Amino acid sequence: MRNTQTSMVESLLVIEDNPADLEMVKEWSRATPARLRLSYVTDGQEALDWLKSARAANDLPSLLLLDINLPKLSGIELLVTLKQDERLKKIPVVMFTSSDADSDVQRCYGLHANAYVVKSMDLGRLFASLDDIVSFWLHTAKLSGSQRD
Secondary structure, three states, X not given: OOOOOOOOOEEEEEEXXXXXXXXXXXXXXXXXXXXXXXXXXXXXHHHHHHHHHOXXXXXXXXXXXXXXXXXXXXXXXXXXXXXXXXXXXXOOEEEEEOOOOHHHHHHHHHOOOOEEXXXXXXXXXXXXXXXXXXXXXXXXXXXXXXXXX
């Protein structure tokens, strides 16, 4: 079920280097009725630079979808950096990756990822996962210390 009721446009930053996976997320974004501003970068360093350059808290994304295997700065390295930054650590980070290795899951949760979701290769399941992620993190969850404080 898609929640289209929101008082403001929420923003989603997708950090993904695989063009096919990124295109699927873009296709989902075009198909969803939710008011959502989608931004994307293709490597971890570009993501960090983008986030650190945001001048105001309301320029920061509401949610991050972060792949593990990224060039320049891996998703794990970026997660560590984000969770150590007072300004950025409040943004929910959902690890959105093709890895279903238990060691990756444990490591990401140990580094304070907010969730870990394995990408489905089935387009319908992938869209449903994205719907669920956005619905929960942007509409259902009450976040303590919003990044917009």
